[in-house]
Amino acid sequence: MSDLLTKIAWPFLLSVVIMLFFQFQAIIFVWLERKVSGRIQDRLGPTRVGGKFGWLQTIADGVKLLLKEDLIPKDADRPLFRISPYIVLCGAFAAFLAVPFAFQWAAVRLNIAVFFMLAVMSVEVFGVIMAGYASGSKWALFGGMREAAQVVSYEVPMAMNIVPAVIAAGTMNLNEVARMQWGGIWDWMCFHDPFTFFAAIVYIVCATASVKRAPFDLAEAESELVAGFHTEYSGFRWLIFFMAEYASMLAVAWIATIMFWGGWSGPLPITQWLGLWHTNAAGDYVPGTLATIIGLLNFIAKGYTLIFVMMWIRWTLPRIRIDQVMKTCLKYLLPLSCFLLLGAAAWPLVVRTRFGGQIGGAVAAAILALIVFKGILSTPKSAAQGRREVVYK
Numbered sequence: 001m002s003d004l005l006t007k008i009a010w011p012f013l014l015s016v017v018i019m020l021f022f023q024f025q026a027i028i029f030v031w032l033e034r035k036v037s038g039r040i041q042d043r044l045g046p047t048r049v050g051g052k053f054g055w056l057q058t059i060a061d062g063v064k065l066l067l068k069e070d071l072i073p074k075d076a077d078r079p080l081f082r083i084s085p086y087i088v089l090c091g092a093f094a095a096f097l098a099v100p101f102a103f104q105w106a107a108v109r110l111n112i113a114v115f116f117m118l119a120v121m122s123v124e125v126f127g128v129i130m131a132g133y134a135s136g137s138k139w140a141l142f143g144g145m146r147e148a149a150q151v152v153s154y155e156v157p158m159a160m161n162i163v164p165a166v167i168a169a170g171t172m173n174l175n176e177v178a179r180m181q182w183g184g185i186w187d188w189m190c191f192h193d194p195f196t197f198f199a200a201i202v203y204i205v206c207a208t209a210s211v212k213r214a215p216f217d218l219a220e221a222e223s224e225l226v227a228g229f230h231t232e233y234s235g236f237r238w239l240i241f242f243m244a245e246y247a248s249m250l251a252v253a254w255i256a257t258i259m260f261w262g263g264w265s266g267p268l269p270i271t272q273w274l275g276l277w278h279t280n281a282a283g284d285y286v287p288g289t290l291a292t293i294i295g296l297l298n299f300i301a302k303g304y305t306l307i308f309v310m311m312w313i314r315w316t317l318p319r320i321r322i323d324q325v326m327k328t329c330l331k332y333l334l335p336l337s338c339f340l341l342l343g344a345a346a347w348p349l350v351v352r353t354r355f356g357g358q359i360g361g362a363v364a365a366a367i368l369a370l371i372v373f374k375g376i377l378s379t380p381k382s383a384a385q386g387r388r389e390v391v392y393k
Contacts, residue, residue: 014107018096022247029246031058032304033311040315062239070235075136084134085233085240087127092247094120099254100175102264102296103287113174114166117255118159121210121248125151128219131241132229143228146322147219151210153329157337158206158252161199164344165259168192178263183272188262190364193351195343197364200260202336204306207252209325211245214314218322253306254299261302264295271295 031046031054038045046054072081098113100106110116125148132144168189169177181187190200209216220228230241257263271277276291287295320328 014097018107019093022093022096023243025250026243026246027058027062029249029307030061030242031055032308034058036308036311037315040312065235065239068235070237071232073136073232076232077134077136080130080134081232082237084127084131085237085244087130088124088244089127089240089247091120091122091124091127092244092251094123095251096247098174099251100178100258100263101299102292103179104175105292105296106175109173109175111171111173114162114172114177114255114259117251118155118162121251122151122155124244124248128229131233135229135232137232139225139227140229140231143219143221143225143231146221146225147212147229149322150212150216150218150325150329153326154206154209154216154333157329157333158203158210160334160337160341161203161206162255162259163341164196164199165189165192167344167348168196169259174258174263178258178265181262182265183269184265185262185267187265188260190260192364193344193347194363194367195340195347196260197367199337199340199344200256202333202340203256203260204309206329206333206337207256208310208313209329211248211252211310213249213310215317215319216325217314217319218325221319223319249307249310250303253303253310256306257299257302262298264292264299266294266298 034057035045035053046057048054048057049060050056072078095117097107098110098116100109100113106113128147128151129144132140132142132147135141165177166172169180171177177189181189185191190197212219218228219225220230222228225231230238233241271287271291271294276288276294277285278288280286
């Protein structure tokens with residue numbers, strides 16, 4: 001009986017902890033998005049509720065949504081309308097179960113963790129389609145149809161850009177992939193060869209589209225479809241849709257972090273230099289408790305950085321048309337992903353020395369330096385200088 005209780009209580013406890021973390025991240029990201037958009041638009045953003053930074057504004061909005069009336073349209077398919085938000089939430093929530101937040105810190109340890117996360121996150125589109133169909137609104141139906149077409153298109157190149165890292169690592173176990181990148185930035189998978197370097201960049205573009213973020217947010221295009229697939233939703237169910245969206249953003253960001261950007265390790269192996277690692281009973285050189293906590297902070301910081309990049313892109317680039325969204329995927333990203341996949345598979349065959357990873361890292365670092373140097377040379381003039389020239393003209 002005690003063994004049965006353990007088998008039931010332990011998964012339940014893990015689910016509660018992950019769900020609380022899930023909700024806490026949504027609160028942070030809503031506040032962060034408002035601050036980022038405010039700064040990019042040259043305004044302050046939330047400043048009143050919760051002190052100088054307005055950090056209680058999101059909590060106040062959450063309480064407001066919980067107290068709002070949950071309406072169901074007269075022409076809606078009521079069972080599907082009610083269950084759709086929870087299907088979307090379950091797809092995003094299940095992905096968190098396989099995320100290794102630090103060394104040996106994962107709710108479920110899977111040898112196919114990458115495949116599992118991509119698979120369960122694709123379930124989210126079924127909830128979106130059901131929400132669009134069940135709402136009884138043409139705007140919601142159009143949004144659901146767009147989301148179906150967009151997700152089916154972009155998930156293919158997104159998964160294909162994961163494969164170069166899987167080929168380089170030789171495993172789909174996220175713990176093992178992260179362990180292979182222990183050390184400095186020179187050990188990160190994105191610098192293994194030029195193909196994984198560009199696969200990391202293309203993956204971010206495809207992931208941004210797969211989680212419905214601007215400029216690919218055609219399923220929720222306010223200027224065309226009111227609010228898209230969730231036009232008819234209000235109150236708690238509307239809140240669930242946005243919790244799932246931010247959770248999906250964090251999930252794809254953490255996949256990129258583990259597969260390309262070093263996992264739990266920082267740019268420099270400071271914890272190893274400080275002697276915070278030890279040899280365990282199996283003879284493996286592993287991080288101690290303090291090093292594991294530092295790795296957790298590294299992991300969260302990298303995920304937040306990629307989330308900030310997605311927000312930056314949203315408030316910088318204009319929304320593109322649905323035909324341009326599909327053209328970008330099918331005409332450009334999909335062939336590019338195929339090329340990167342073939343290149344990553346051929347790289348270890350062409351570069352037959354044991355320094356193949358170092359050669360690839362050197363090439364990728366040179367490409368990165370060239371891009372940064374090119375960006376510095378082509379930096380636009382300051383806004384103030386541009387305004388003065390306009391006045392003079």
